[in-house]
Amino acid sequence: MRPTQVQIVEMGPRDGLQNEPGVTLADRIALVDALSLTGLRRIEAGSFVSPKWVPQMAQSDQLFGQIQRQSRVRYGALTPNLKGFEAAVAAGVDEVAVFGSASESFSQRNINCSVAESLARFEPVLQAAKTLNLPVRGYVSCTLGCPYEGAISPEKVAETAEALYRMGCYEISLGDTIGTGTPDRAVAMVRAVAQRVPMAQLALHFHDTYGQALANITACLELGVATLDASVAGLGGCPYAPGASGNLATEDLIYLLDGLGIEHGVNLDALIGAGDAICRRLGRANGSKVALAKLGR
Ligand code: HMG
Ligand code: MG
Numbered sequence: 001m002r003p004t005q006v007q008i009v010e011m012g013p014r015d016g017l018q019n020e021p022g023v024t025l026a027d028r029i030a031l032v033d034a035l036s037l038t039g040l041r042r043i044e045a046g047s048f049v050s051p052k053w054v055p056q057m058a059q060s061d062q063l064f065g066q067i068q069r070q071s072r073v074r075y076g077a078l079t080p081n082l083k084g085f086e087a088a089v090a091a092g093v094d095e096v097a098v099f100g101s102a103s104e105s106f107s108q109r110n111i112n113c114s115v116a117e118s119l120a121r122f123e124p125v126l127q128a129a130k131t132l133n134l135p136v137r138g139y140v141s142c143t144l145g146c147p148y149e150g151a152i153s154p155e156k157v158a159e160t161a162e163a164l165y166r167m168g169c170y171e172i173s174l175g176d177t178i179g180t181g182t183p184d185r186a187v188a189m190v191r192a193v194a195q196r197v198p199m200a201q202l203a204l205h206f207h208d209t210y211g212q213a214l215a216n217i218t219a220c221l222e223l224g225v226a227t228l229d230a231s232v233a234g235l236g237g238c239p240y241a242p243g244a245s246g247n248l249a250t251e252d253l254i255y256l257l258d259g260l261g262i263e264h265g266v267n268l269d270a271l272i273g274a275g276d277a278i279c280r281r282l283g284r285a286n287g288s289k290v291a292l293a294k295l296g297r
Contacts, residue, residue, distance in 0.1 A: 003226035005263040007042060008254075009173070009203060010035055011247045012278070014044040014078060016235030018056050020282060025059050027281050029066050034274035035232060036070040039266040040250075044097070045075045048084035054239060064091035076137065080111050080118075085125045089132065096129060097137040097173075098122040100164060102157040103146035106177070110141065110240040119163050126168040138169030139205065143189050144181030147241045154192035162196040172197050173229055176216065178244045179209030183219035190220050203227035206248055208234060208287075213248035214256055221260070228253060233275030234287025249288035251275060269294075 013032050017023045032045050045067065046060030060077060069075065076095040079085040088096050100118050101107040107115045122138075129136045142149075143157045161172045174193060176186070186206075193202060202225050206213040217228060230253045236246030251271055257264045272291045279286045286292055 001224050002221050002260070003224060003262060005226065006221075006257065007227045008040060008250065008264055008266060009042045009044060009076075009227060009229045010040045010232060010250060011044055011205070011229050012232035012235050012250070012275070014046055014057070015229075015238070015247055016231040016233075018047065018054050019237045019239050020056060020235065020284075023056050023282065025062060025066075027278065028063055030281065031232075031274065031278045032063065032067045032075075034277055035271075036068065036073050038270040038274055040271075041072060041265065042074050042076065045077060045093075047078035048088045048091075049078060049080055061087060061091040064093060079125060081121050082124050082128065085128055089128075089134070093134075095135040095137060096125070097139060098125055098164070098169065099139040099141065100160050101141040101146075102152045102160045103142035103149050105148035106142045106146050106240065109148065110238070115160060119160075119167070122164070122167060130168060135171075136169050137171045137173060137203075138164030138167070139173045139175055140164065141175045141177045141238075141241075143174045144176040144185055145178055147178050147244070154189045157189055158192045158196050161193045161202075165197045165201065171201050171203055171227065173203040173205045173227075175205040176207055176213070177238055177241045179207035179211075179213060181206065181216050182212055183215050186216040187219050187223065190223055190225060194223070199224045200226070203229055205229040207237070207244055207246065208248045209243070209245045214252060217248065217253065218256065218260075221262070232271060232288075233279050233291060235275075235278065235284075246287055249275070249290070251288040251290040251294075255290045
């Protein structure tokens, strides 16, 4: 059943900026601070990954030290291993995320190990998080297709999702990393995962590369999914998914939710301001259709 209220997890500062050439620490902090005043309650602010692999996310410790934290907002970060987890905890994150994949080849390219090895690396992260009472989100990438392998079966997605859930991830975010999904396939994938992980623990993380993310989310909302990842101004793309563009623009998602009468708690004008400011700083086009329409461009 369609939810009456959803949680939005803002991806702009992490997924949005991780592939952005020339982004500075000041740009990243300005974006997090602007987003913190929009009513959003969850912001993925950075990554504690190897700076050789993703230089844009270096200095995430400094970012956490310098942002103006708002008490109603939970600030999260990616942590692929114990080293990243320890750095994230020292920086004062509110939650962390491990990121696995339903595709073997994507796992190799993204985190340099097999899916099974990645799960073994996440174990100690989950254990350490448990002792600190820190929530851990789990991502499954390539849920609707892989840039290297093509089609991925819903069963394989469900397997990885269940492994992360059993390990202790409180929420599983299902990534359409390359945005190739369409509504029927998205619904079939979410249904398969929901056989093994409760629907209330699932989030959708759909990239909009083929312009299908809104349609896919609209279809999956009917199943009762109530946590949605999106990226302000449609910023982003994964460095290890060639040609991938950003998550669905948060502004466009808000407009859809308003139309469906689903509560989200975000001020659209403030969000458009935050998205426009980072696009100006970076000299890039705004990827939100709603923002462009409202800004009269
Ligand atoms: P590796 O090279 O196999 O790791 O990388 P290693 O343990 O052999 O270490 C190599 C070097 O990295 C060493 O440094 C380590 O200290 C360092 P050196 O001795 O060479 O100077 N290192 C680290 N440094 C900082 N933080 C760490 C860390 N760990 C090791 N946590 C590793 C393995 C996972 C580290 C690497 O592959 C990596 O950092 N990958 C980053 C991948 C990434 O961030 N991808 C983008 C995010 S995922 C995504 O976008 C998808 C998602 O949005 C969902 C979707 O859309 O589907 C989540
Ligand atoms: Mg992503």
